Amino acid sequence: MISADALKAAWEGLLGPMELTQHMLTSHVVSVDGDEATVNYHLEALHHHSALGESEDVNTWIFYGRGSHGLRRSSGSWKVASVRLAVVHSVGNKNMPAAIMAAEGSSASSGN
Incomplete structure (x- = not known):
């Protein structure tokens, strides 16, 4: 089981540097x-980072998928036990997270 703090830190590490994100979840089915x-x-997840360039092929990544969260009740409250995501279609720059990290790394090493 992953702690809430670890899950939050993982998502912040991946999404934090992005200029704009919007994640829309729908059609929830809960089984207990x-x-x-x-x-x-x-x-549907939209990601945008204009510093990568003017073209949407470079600065935007949208993907559509199916997700699943496994939950476990512990000490009277529900905790996240697993997270799975299967991307079924994407458009734009699917390498955006790596491109942003590379750009930030080169800015940090050049003192910008």
Whole structure:
């Protein structure tokens, strides 16, 4: 099971440097079996970072997928036990997270 702080830090590390993100989840289906639960959903995720260039092929990445969160009840509250995401279609720069990290790394090393 991942702690809330670790999950938050992982998402902030990936998404934090992006100028704009919007994630829309829909069609939730929740299944509960005792102290275990699964939440399945559909996702559209928009990511934009204008510093990568003017073209949407470079500065924008949109993907569509299916996600699933496994939950476990512990000490009377639900905790995230697993997260899965299957991308079914994407448009734009699917290498955007790596491109942003590379750009930030070169800015840091050049003193900008």
